[in-house]
Amino acid sequence: MMWMDHGQSADSYYEVKPGITDAPKTKFRIKAGRTLSARKWQAAFSAEGQVDFTKILSRIHRGGIHPSIRGEVWEFLLGCYDPNSTFDERLQVQEQRRVQYALWKEDCRQMFPLIGSGRFITAPIINEKGEPVLDPLVLLETNMGNGNGGSGDTTIENLRRDNSPMSQKEIQWKLHLHQIGLDVKRTDRALLFFEKQENLSKLWDILSVYAWIDEDVGYCQGMSDLCSPMIILLDNEADAFWCFERLMRRLRGNFRATGRSIGVEAQLSNLSAITQVVDPKLHQHLETLGGGDYLFAIRMLMVLFRREFSFGDSLYLWEMMWALEYDPDLYYVYQDSDSASENTDGSKSRTKSIRHYGKFERENLKSGVKEDAPLPISVFLVVSVLKDKSPRLLKEARGLDDVVKILNDIAGDLDAKKACVNAMKLHKKYLKQQAKKT
Known part of the structure; x- marks a missing residue:
């Protein structure tokens, strides 16, 4: 019975890349009777779908959440869904949010076609005046027709929707994109999950869309660390976005800066x-x-x-x-x-x-x-x-x-x-x- 006392390690759910030996081991153990299990979670729902959180909260505090249901429970903990809503009502909310995210993402793609392409940039594309940066690295990263799955020869000059002047909001947003890319490459590098280019680009897309809709905060270093777990725990990109957006509602004050002070x-x-x-x-x-x-x-x-x-x-x-x-x-x-x-x-x-x-x-x-x-x-x-x-x-x-x-x-x-x-x-x-x- 000793193995039950120690519990099952959660590391198997968040695999580290082969060869990385300095990643700290997780102390958290999945413990029967303490950790919130899938069975206990399902038992908390009524026939219509309302959730009784009174027992759930103490179980989470005692032993955390089983990794297999973590994303779903987090959506409730962060306020994505009303615990008193029915299954059908939540499906409607989820669908509305997925549509909204798709619309925002399309707005961003119109301004910069690499959004949603499965790729991302790590070099600046414009200067603070909104003028294109004709750097060889920029040209290389933004050339989608170079055999990396892009369509057409998209270069820095025609990544603009048209030749009309950019708004200050668009300039500010485009100035964020390469910094987001640099941070994406550095985020949770030890995890096997981020070996896949599609997962890196998903993180870049979510942070880029958020930077567009939250004009006050835009993007700040550290936000990639907050977003990374969401895309690991939630398969659907839009659902991961909304989970991150709810977390940012709690924390965005820390990232807001005026000319003289920082929010934190x-x-x-x-x-x-x-x-x-x-x-x-x-x-x-x-x-x-x-x-x-x-x-x-x-x-x-x-x-x-x-x-x-x-x-x-x-x-x-x-x-x-x-x-x-x-x-x-x-x-x-x-x-x-x-x-x-x-x-x-x-x-x-x-x-x-x-x-x-x-x-x-x-x-x-x-x-x-x-x-x-x-x-x-x-x-x-x-x-x-x-x-x-x-x-x-x-x-x-x-x-x-x-x-x-x-x-x-x-x-x-x-x-x-x-x-x-x-x-x-x-x-x-x-x-x-x-x-x-x-």
Whole structure:
């Protein structure tokens, strides 16, 4: 019976390329009775298709989601579907979204025919004035008639729809395309999945379409790390796009930048304030080293620990976070419509009892602490990691380079479940202190 205690490794679901020996091993184990199985997931549905999430959330927090159903469950956790919808209603929503994605993708293809071609670029195609870049590498990458499955001799000059001047939005979008391509080539390089050109181009297509529809954010480095799991878990490209789009609704504030600040600065400021309370000695040490703005933690928050955990463990961490933060009204909040009833003050009605919310969200509701923008669990996760490494940081860090090195050394060593448990403890402590101030 010992093998049951250790559980089945999830690494077989996310195969590493042959010959790569330095990829961190996944600690996450599929455990009978703990991990959300396909059988338990199916049992949560009514005959019409409504899902009872009350038991599902605690199961996810205890043991994660079985890789075979991960994509489907994530769509609910991220608010793609209303858990109270029927099977038929979800099919309708899915079809509408697939049509919408196809329309956006066609708009992008009209502007740049490599979209949807199974290929992508890594060199700039225009300069900031919108003029074509006549670089040999650009010409090589954009020449679709060179025997790589393209049709016709498409060169940089005729990749434009016509000779009319490009809008500023189109110029900005085309300036993103090569950076997306460069990041796509670097994303999860160890995984066998990305040996296939079609999977790389699918990632490029989704990120390119997103950059077109989200004019405020466009594309920023790190977004490819957030999108990559979606195309691995969901076969349909449009479904993967919408799952990524829902995740970006949570995180896009981190990527928004004005002339003077970046969106993630507010979270870094909160991170600093919480660390000062829970580990004042470490906070003072980091301040002394010149790391008071905590910029060294920016990557953890931007890409949700993708670099600090193995691929399998980062997925496990994400789903635990989303289960803890789960809000049953999330689908309605994301609809940008009058689907959810509103109170006289304009706020959305809480139509569920508190037990329908994730544990982290329940703590926020019970605390009575009123915040315009409650802190995400990811901030408390970073604090828990810093606190865990506090003895080493205090002993060995003599400069910010040392801090970065120590935090880089933890890659593959962290325990996702332990990090979540510690984050919850810190969150509870934080709420008690906030309540005292009011």
